[in-house]
Amino acid sequence: MRNAGLGGWPARRARMSPHRTAFVSADGPLSYAAVHERTARLASRLREAGVRPGDRVAYLGPNHVAFTETMFAAHVLGAIFVPLNFRLAAPEIAYMLDDSGASVLVYAPECAERCAAATAGRPGPRTLVALESPAAGELHYETWLAGGDPTPIDTPVALDDIALILYTSGTTGRPKGAMLSHANLVWNCVNLLVGVDVTSTEVTLISAPLFHVAALNQTLLPTFLKGGTSVIMPSWDVDLCYDLIEKHGVTWMFGVTAMFAAFARSPRWPRADLSSLRTLMSGGAAIPVALIRTYQERGLTFCQGYGLTETAPGATFLEAGESVRKVGSAGVPVFFANVRVVRPDLTPVAPGEPGEVLIQGPNVTPGYWRNPEATAAALTEGGWFHSGDLATVDDEGHLYIVDRVKDMYISGGENVYPAEVESVLFEHPAVAEAAVVGVPDERWGEVGRAFVVPGAGAALTPGELQDFLLPRLARYKIPVYFDIVGALPRTGSGKICKPDLRAMPMPADPEERP
Structure with missing residues (x-):
């Protein structure tokens, strides 16, 4: 086999454990042999669509077996897989499609409207594949895949070839496309398997979004490599x-x-x-x-x-x-x-x-x-x-x-690390989530502003939170402002989006700092 990258994994795993269950989803179980066959069929279809080594194949949608099939099929051909954040708005999706130059986009029904808006009037992607209800001129994923040739394709792929382009959260400026090579992914799996006793009988729950590097590379790929089952x-x-x-x-x-x-x-x-x-x-x-x-x-x-x-x-x-x-x-x-x-x-x-x-x-990106x-x-x-x-x-x-x-702020000449304050706030039994940012202050330079989400049925007041922190933190670390909110804004990877919090209008002037 000349494919040294991830594109060879379905064939190698099917050769070793064809009847083991690779994936379980709402559609039922899928064996390693079935993954190999379906990946080969899809790869033949992508090749018919003009995909060649180094071309980009994008996927937009929630976690689904089609995500993994599209990824492996792209890698069979030596192409680069571009998983997109399905929570993004159409202009953001359009930017990533343009920047990556993706020639094929596979998308889920939840994303149909945004997909249409993101691709309208643009030269690419030239091939659109819908998991359900394709629009005019588009392809239906299952029908298209089923008609593909199951004969394995053996394209030469080197470990140093680029496997993924993963767009960063974009908390400042335009998102950057971090490139990861096949070697980066293999070495990450090796490092993970050294640290975690993953077995061939592992049953791994894939609950975080697969467009995020941790769900894909820290759980699904190591489980696949060991021949376990991903739910x-x-x-x-x-x-x-x-x-x-x-x-x-x-x-x-x-x-x-x-x-x-x-x-x-x-x-x-x-x-x-x-x-x-x-x-x-x-x-x-x-x-x-x-x-x-x-x-x-x-x-x-x-x-x-x-x-x-x-x-x-x-x-x-x-x-x-x-x-x-x-x-x-x-x-x-x-x-x-x-x-x-x-x-x-x-x-x-x-x-x-x-x-x-x-x-x-060997796990570090070659660049953007x-x-x-x-x-x-x-x-x-x-x-x-x-x-x-x-x-x-x-x-x-x-x-x-x-x-x-960039999240650290200086209050009265002292460094304040919001994560430390957030960790202490989380100890309060009525606090479900907390995020702290630094905001300008005439006297202290910067002071803390805490956004706190109460637990279900709980009631919180700024005074109560301040009293809770007083015996637990130095006074300069205690936020001056406390906002009780229903939810916190998040990036596509699930992290709290602090630039959005910093941009929120300031509340009324607080009482004197404690």
């Missing part, structure tokens, strides 16, 4: 999550803070049978220690990692054996990567001193698609990637993510 949820739903864990005996799941917080606050939490779960994994942002302990008190192993889209994503990981002793830590560098925490002059920080995280290794300026700014001599994240390191080398560099 695909279209989108996050607390009750469905409980149902699928019970029905399929889920052993492993990934989530972000909001997902795990909602899961633990469900009325089903006290009585649910979670005995099948071997590993819970989180990343993407610092997880409040109080939330991690909630899971540990249920006897569940909760492992936190740290990474970015540009590092495929795993950069550090806290293995199960250290998950209690080092609770709240993002762990140590993954096996095949180097991580440094440095001052602005690039000298190493002392234990406990915040600094920027730099990552180097058609954006040499951004590539040069992010990657410095020696291949070190500047994360823009702040962390501390303890005397045993474990990292603790503090915050984004």
Whole structure:
């Protein structure tokens, strides 16, 4: 087989374990043999549509088996897969299609209206494939795939060839397309399998969106590589999550803070049978220690990692054996990567001193698609990637993510890290979510503004929250403004969109700072 990339995985896995279940979805189970055949048929259709090595094939829609089939089929041909955030508006989708130059777009029915608006009057993509109800001139996914040639295609693909273009959240300016090579993805899987005891009998719940690097590269691809089963949820739903864990005996799941917080606050939490779960994994942002302990008190192993889209994503990981002793830590560098925490002059920080995280290794992006300026700014001599994240390191080398560099603010000459304040706010029993930003202040330069979402049926007041924080934080860290809100704005990857919070009109003047 000349395909050294992910395009060869369905054939290799079908050769080893054809009858094992690869995917479970609302449409039923799909074996590895079936995945191989369907991928081959779809690849032949993409080739008929003119897709060649290096061309871009895009997918727009919630989690679905078609996502994985389109990805693998593109990789069979040496093409580049471009998963798009289905929550975006039409102009944002149009920008990514134009920027990537995608020649084929596969889309879900939920996205039909935005797809039409994003592609109207544009030269590309030249081939539109709808999962359901195609418009005039479009193709129906299942019908098109079924008529494809099942004869395997063996296109030469090297590990250094680009496999994915993943657009960053775009919290500042236009989103950038982070390129990940097949080697980046393979090495990330190796690093993950070193840190997590994934088995061939794994039943992995894919509940976070697959267009996000963590759901795809930290759970689905390692499970596929090991020959386990991925249970695909279209989108996050607390009750469905409980149902699928019970029905399929889920052993492993990934989530972000909001997902795990909602899961633990469900009325089903006290009585649910979670005995099948071997590993819970989180990343993407610092997880409040109080939330991690909630899971540990249920006897569940909760492992936190740290990474970015540009590092495929795993950069550090806290293995199960250290998950209690080092609770709240993002762990140590993954096996095949180097991580440094440095001052602005690039000298190493002392234990406990915040600094920027730099990552180097075979999992690090070769750069941004058609954006040499951004590539040069992010990657410095020696291949070190500047994360823009702040962390501390303890005397045993474990990292603790503090915050984004740009989220830190200075109040009265003191550095304030919003993630620390958010973590303490989360300890309040009536707080479901919290986000803190710095806002201008004539006296202090900047002060904190907290946006707090109460739990179901709970009532909160700014005074109550301020009183809660007073004995727990230094006074300069306590927000001056407290906004009680129903929800927080989010990026496509589920992270809280702090630029939107900073742009909100200021409330009435607060009372004197405590």
